[in-house]
Amino acid sequence: MAADNLLSQKQQAELRGIAVAVEYEHEGTVIFSEGEDARFVYLVADGVIRIGRTSDGGRRQILAFMLPGDLLGLPDAGSYVNSADVVCPSVLYRIPWAKLRDLMTREPSLQHNFLVKVAHDFREAQRRIVMLGQQNTYQRLASFLLDFIQHPAFFDKADRCLTLPLSRFDMADYLGTAPETVARGFLRLERDALVRRVTSRIVEIIDVDGLRRLQMRKRRAET
DSSP states (O other): OOGGGGSOHHHHHHHHHHOEEEEEOSTTOEEEOTTSBOOEEEEEEESOEEEEEEOTTSOEEEEEEEOTTOEEOOOBTTBOSSEEEESSSEEEEEEEHHHHHHHHHHOHHHHHHHHHHHHHHHHHHHHHHHHHHHSOHHHHHHHHHHHHTTOTTTEETTTTEEEOOSOHHHHHHHHTSOHHHHHHHHHHHHHTTSEEESSSSEEEEOOHHHHHHHHHSOOOOOO
């Protein structure tokens, strides 16, 4: 759900008036860190952003990937609750939180639209919790691929090829497993004629309906 789809032409123009486009060229560039003062919110125009936390033991957990149209960096008691960094070359609109707050005061419908967007993101977070708790790794990988094919920036419907901007290490940290398990998951998806890996980052989606059936199947023991 892109934020532009929620806003009127007037609201989009007002938002652009207080935003600055910022380009991030290098993978791993930090946008903001957990606990920092939240002076800006960000809207993804192009690319992919990792949202995550690091445990006390130093283990990284990726909580979400933010794609074009997604909003990130909303403050909690004035601070960022997670960290965000760049997966691939990306462009974000950086919006001062104080100016956005003033704009939403003047435009109550804008505040409503942003609340709709936040509610959508919250539902996605709930869906991911269910995925991690009720699906085996094979099903999680199918769900992950199904999510990404919804974005035309990454999926070419004509040749059915999905270009993944992520490494298997990113996928593993997001799916709550190990990189080796992700590799085995892809092998199994290929064995079941659901996908075909063209390169390490390009995957041909052979059977979308098969992936959906797998996603919905009652959890079984992993093999």
